[in-house]
Amino acid sequence: MFNNLPKLPSLLSLSILLNSLAVSGAESKLVLTCGTGDKGKDADGREWVPDTNYFISSSSTPSTASFQDPSLPSEIPYMTARIFTAEATYTLKATASKRYWIRLHFYPATYGTLDSNDAYFDVMANGVQLLKNFSASETARALTQAYIVKEYSLALASTGVINMTFTPSKEHQGSYAFVNGIELIAIPDLFTSAQTVGFKDQPVDVKSASLQTMYRLNVGGQFIAPTNDSVLRTWYDDTPYLYGANAGIATMKNTSEKIDYDESFVDIAPLDVYSTARSMGFDGNLNKNYNLTWQFQVDANFTYILRLHFCDYLAERVNQRVFNIYINNQTAQTGADVIGWATLSLVPVYKDYAIYVSDRAGDDVLTLALHPTVDAGQPPEFYDAVLNGLEIFKMSGPMGSLAGPNPQPSEMLLKAEADAAADANKQANGFSKASSNIDVIGGAAGGAAAFGVMAAICISVYMRKRRARGVDSYTTSWLPISSGFSHTTGSKSHTSANSHLSSEAQGLSRRFSLIEIKQATKNFDESNVIGIGGFGKVYKGVIDKTTKVAIKRSNPQSEQGVNEFQTEVEMLSKLRHKHLVSLIGYCEEDNEMCLVYDYMARGTMREHIYKGNNPQLSWKQRLEICIGAARGLHYLHTGARYTIIHRDVKTTNILIDENWVAKVSDFGLSKTGPNMDKDHVSTVVKGSFGYLDPEYFRRQQLTEKSDVYSFGVVLFEALCARPALNPNLPKEQVSLADWAQHCHRKGTLEAIIDPNIKGKINPECLKKFADTAQKCLLDSGIERPSMGDVLWNLEFALQLQESADGSTRSTRERTSDFDEISLEDNKNIRLHISNLSLGSEHELSQELEDRNSPDIFSQIANPKGR
Ligand SMILES: *[C@@H]1O[C@H](CO)[C@@H](O)[C@H](O)[C@H]1NC(C)=O
Ligand SMILES: *[C@@H]1O[C@H](CO)[C@@H](O)[C@H](O)[C@H]1NC(C)=O
Ligand SMILES: *[C@@H]1O[C@H](CO)[C@@H](O)[C@H](O)[C@H]1NC(C)=O
Numbered sequence: 001m002f003n004n005l006p007k008l009p010s011l012l013s014l015s016i017l018l019n020s021l022a023v024s025g026a027e028s029k030l031v032l033t034c035g036t037g038d039k040g041k042d043a044d045g046r047e048w049v050p051d052t053n054y055f056i057s058s059s060s061t062p063s064t065a066s067f068q069d070p071s072l073p074s075e076i077p078y079m080t081a082r083i084f085t086a087e088a089t090y091t092l093k094a095t096a097s098k099r100y101w102i103r104l105h106f107y108p109a110t111y112g113t114l115d116s117n118d119a120y121f122d123v124m125a126n127g128v129q130l131l132k133n134f135s136a137s138e139t140a141r142a143l144t145q146a147y148i149v150k151e152y153s154l155a156l157a158s159t160g161v162i163n164m165t166f167t168p169s170k171e172h173q174g175s176y177a178f179v180n181g182i183e184l185i186a187i188p189d190l191f192t193s194a195q196t197v198g199f200k201d202q203p204v205d206v207k208s209a210s211l212q213t214m215y216r217l218n219v220g221g222q223f224i225a226p227t228n229d230s231v232l233r234t235w236y237d238d239t240p241y242l243y244g245a246n247a248g249i250a251t252m253k254n255t256s257e258k259i260d261y262d263e264s265f266v267d268i269a270p271l272d273v274y275s276t277a278r279s280m281g282f283d284g285n286l287n288k289n290y291n292l293t294w295q296f297q298v299d300a301n302f303t304y305i306l307r308l309h310f311c312d313y314l315a316e317r318v319n320q321r322v323f324n325i326y327i328n329n330q331t332a333q334t335g336a337d338v339i340g341w342a343t344l345s346l347v348p349v350y351k352d353y354a355i356y357v358s359d360r361a362g363d364d365v366l367t368l369a370l371h372p373t374v375d376a377g378q379p380p381e382f383y384d385a386v387l388n389g390l391e392i393f394k395m396s397g398p399m400g401s402l403a404g405p406n407p408q409p410s411e412m413l414l415k416a417e418a419d420a421a422a423d424a425n426k427q428a429n430g431f432s433k434a435s436s437n438i439d440v441i442g443g444a445a446g447g448a449a450a451f452g453v454m455a456a457i458c459i460s461v462y463m464r465k466r467r468a469r470g471v472d473s474y475t476t477s478w479l480p481i482s483s484g485f486s487h488t489t490g491s492k493s494h495t496s497a498n499s500h501l502s503s504e505a506q507g508l509s510r511r512f513s514l515i516e517i518k519q520a521t522k523n524f525d526e527s528n529v530i531g532i533g534g535f536g537k538v539y540k541g542v543i544d545k546t547t548k549v550a551i552k553r554s555n556p557q558s559e560q561g562v563n564e565f566q567t568e569v570e571m572l573s574k575l576r577h578k579h580l581v582s583l584i585g586y587c588e589e590d591n592e593m594c595l596v597y598d599y600m601a602r603g604t605m606r607e608h609i610y611k612g613n614n615p616q617l618s619w620k621q622r623l624e625i626c627i628g629a630a631r632g633l634h635y636l637h638t639g640a641r642y643t644i645i646h647r648d649v650k651t652t653n654i655l656i657d658e659n660w661v662a663k664v665s666d667f668g669l670s671k672t673g674p675n676m677d678k679d680h681v682s683t684v685v686k687g688s689f690g691y692l693d694p695e696y697f698r699r700q701q702l703t704e705k706s707d708v709y710s711f712g713v714v715l716f717e718a719l720c721a722r723p724a725l726n727p728n729l730p731k732e733q734v735s736l737a738d739w740a741q742h743c744h745r746k747g748t749l750e751a752i753i754d755p756n757i758k759g760k761i762n763p764e765c766l767k768k769f770a771d772t773a774q775k776c777l778l779d780s781g782i783e784r785p786s787m788g789d790v791l792w793n794l795e796f797a798l799q800l801q802e803s804a805d806g807s808t809r810s811t812r813e814r815t816s817d818f819d820e821i822s823l824e825d826n827k828n829i830r831l832h833i834s835n836l837s838l839g840s841e842h843e844l845s846q847e848l849e850d851r852n853s854p855d856i857f858s859q860i861a862n863p864k865g866r
């Protein structure tokens with residue numbers, strides 16, 4: 001297929017030629033976007049310049065990706081690539097004897113006629129093999145990421161030039177190489193030597209080693225964007241890597257205290273890293289009995305450097321908080337005393353340890369564990385341990401190679417993909433099957449890319465296997481976002497030993513006995529089942545002789561449900577609003593957990609728009625349902641004592657009661673959000689594909705504007721009567737959010753409006769509605785309207801519609817519109833209260849730790865629950 005491309009002239013002559021015209025003067029920062037002649041800015045506002053002056057070879061072709069994955073952080077540098085069909089070299093001028101971060105960005109996509117699955121290649125830089133037989137598409141698939149970032153740091157080059165050679169693999173037919181972005185960032189000497197674990201007095205020389213960054217975590221803290229790091233590093237949240245039942249607690253320094261952070265530390269790590277930490281908890285006796293543990297997937301046969309960042313802002317004296325550090329079950333350090341090292345409280349310090357990971361079975365992981373030192377002559381004052389930041393680097397082997405094998409997708413990922421495909425097929429064939437049967441996999445969905453998220457997936461799977469808990473099924477999968485399917489992404493988290501509800505929650509909701517529940521559901525008779533979700537089955541029932549209710553029963557085998565149960569009760573018992581589904585009570589007895597809700601006679605919003613055998617709703621009825629749901633969300637965001645972010649807004653979570661009042665349901669994923677100093681919550685990405693805010697996905701920062709985005713998708717769903725994701729459509733139409741925006745921009749929105757209502761919408765009303773929906777979907781959260789603005793605009797749109805209809809009927813008359821459809825018409829209505837992904841264990845208390853403000857949140861959840 002490449003025969004028609006120009007043959008490569010003598011590489012050497014060309015390279016000499018170009019070398020002389022290339023850059024004059026070394027750069028301390030070179031940020032190249034490949035395969036384009038234009039410079040541009042990325043989402044962070046960083047400028048990328050074209051690579052045209054830096055590569056040497058005529059066998060390269062600039063190319064543009066045919067599809068923009070929604071999880072890409074920005075078009076630049078990912079949408080253009082330079083393609084090499086033969087060996088080719090970039091010559092980058094560098095300062096002699098200086099260390100650089102080299103970052104390579106890859107977005108595996110279709111470039112022209114080239115299939116991303118055909119790209120297998122090697123990358124060499126000054127004699128160091130960075131990548132061998134690398135397949136960006138295989139890697140992206142296994143890690144469920146849309147794009148891959150690799151970061152290296154080469155040993156000091158004495159020549160002052162970095163030659164980076166891309167070579168397509170000779171073994172794979174039709175292979176080619178490509179790259180989307182290259183960064184070269186000068187850094188000071190960050191490395192010296194590291195202590196070898198298990199061998200005293202055998203330091204490893206890191207100063208002259210070539211390194212690859214594997215992980216970089218702001219432990220107990222949140223995502224730090226490159227723009228907030230002096231040498232443009234990205235720091236990720238550590239929670240996906242926590243291993244074991246006890247995850248300790250995240251802490252933050254007292255804001256009125258100041259860390260002794262001077263110039264010399266600026267390039268080591270940003271101040272934020274030292275301002276947050278994870279410690280074991282306040283109960284010393286508990287701490288004595290567990291290890292605070294993180295686990296990471298790595299390639300075997302390499303030496304790894306672990307850099308641990310510390311800053312103790314709680315202890316003040318030596319021997320207050322002393323602990324041991326274990327790496328892969330070996331003792332790396334006994335009696336670690338941060339104050340002892342740093343001499344004072346609030347002084348940052350870091351320690352480097354080296355360990356070789358061999359290729360024995362089950363050995364391709366790195367485990368870091370902290371445990372209080374209990375056997376010292378003079379025991380410490382507190383049995384506790386602390387860690388603020390962690391970086392893991394791979395050291396080049398004896399042959400100067402840093403390359404590992406392409407990661408393989410886990411069996412669970414493969415199974416989930418197969419199930420989802422089967423599910424999509426069934427749905428396409430007209431079966432409407434509850435899509436809740438896919439096995440839980442958990443783990444961070446990886447659009448956030450880069451080494452930080454890498455292997456979170458493998459690790460989570462690993463953890464789940466290890467725990468061998470009866471992991472319940474819920475609507476989850478780890479499909480890459482681009483491949484569609486509306487499933488909820490889940491994430492790992494921690495198990496709590498026991499669950500109890502706060503006394504306030506208990507006081508606010510009614511406690512049912514198991515006998516009452518059994519009476520209400522005829523002993524959980526199958527004929528009463530109205531839905532199946534991750535939590536278990538949902539039954540309809542009657543309590544107090546006449547009150548119809550829906551009862552969610554947790555699967556007795558599932559430990560996972562416990563925390564979702566807790567979250568829902570704690571949240572819902574305090575929230576009362578006309579447009580929120582109300583919780584009547586709960587039952588917690590004999591290992592049975594049940595939640596009792598108001599019965600939502602008319603099922604989900606989706607069923608009334610395009611799924612199910614229901615009569616089609618008129619435009620005005622749809623508008624009214626949207627307005628109801630918007631009111632519910634607006635209340636969540638602003639009306640409650642704390643901002644609450646729903647996190648899983650979608651048409652199956654908007655339920656409709658017999659009076660056609662729309663109610664928002666499913667708070668299992670909800671987070672109490674910002675209403676204090678910070679304006680976002682950092683978290684592992686959750687929610688449902690098709691509705692996920694791309695900004696949240698990229699940055700793992702959650703704000704109420706993520707709900708606004710999802711609601712924008714709901715609005716277009718109401719207008720177009722199609723699912724948020726439909727994998728059976730041509731690629732550009734799969735995602736409703738993308739397609740509707742595209743049509744709106746092009747002025748062709750008319751064409752995709754539900755034929756049942758087309759022509760019956762007042763044009764002004766349509767314009768108002770579509771503009772509002774489109775603004776909800778804006779890329780940047782701060783540009784999106786608030787839920788209050790959305791509500792106002794929708795109400796205005798309704799007025800436009802009504803005045804066009806010539807009707808000025810009252811609200812009550814309006815609702816009678818609905819009564820034309822009688823309940824008996826739709827026998828198929830099912831309650832989807834259960835449809836919520838019962839995503840995670842222990843979310844709420846985790847949130848408490850994240851926010852580190854137990855006093856503020858204690859009314860919402862009981863921190864003892866951990
Ligand atoms: C290259 O990678 C592919 C897939 O990861 C593998 O099947 C193939 O055997 C590898 N080739 C070599 C030479 O390692
Ligand atoms: C880089 O390539 C140029 C041209 O091929 C060569 O002269 C130079 O020695 C190379 N430098 C290194 C460090 O490999
Ligand atoms: C990044 O730094 C800027 C300026 O210091 C600050 O305003 C912003 O909040 C920081 N962002 C994050 C995510 O820390």
Ligand SMILES: *[C@@H]1O[C@H](CO)[C@@H](O)[C@H](O)[C@H]1NC(C)=O
Pocket residue numbers: 254255256257
């Ligand atoms: C923070 O420090 C100030 C001054 O040292 C002190 O008054 C305050 O109580 C501290 N707050 C917390 C939560 O420890």
Ligand SMILES: *[C@@H]1O[C@H](CO)[C@@H](O)[C@H](O)[C@H]1NC(C)=O
Pocket residue numbers: 300301359
């Ligand atoms: C690690 O090295 C051993 C011995 O050299 C080799 O047999 C094995 O295949 C290597 N493993 C990997 C993953 O490269």
Ligand SMILES: *[C@@H]1O[C@H](CO)[C@@H](O)[C@H](O)[C@H]1NC(C)=O
Pocket residue numbers: 328329362363365367
């Ligand atoms: C560490 O010990 C645990 C339990 O003793 C074991 O399951 C695990 O495989 C060990 N890990 C390593 C890297 O040796």
Ligand SMILES: *[C@@H]1O[C@H](CO)[C@@H](O)[C@H](O)[C@H]1NC(C)=O
Pocket residue numbers: 288289290291326328329330369371
């Ligand atoms: C903590 O880890 C070390 C090293 O793997 C192990 O020897 C020790 O038994 C562990 N302690 C607990 C309480 O699990």
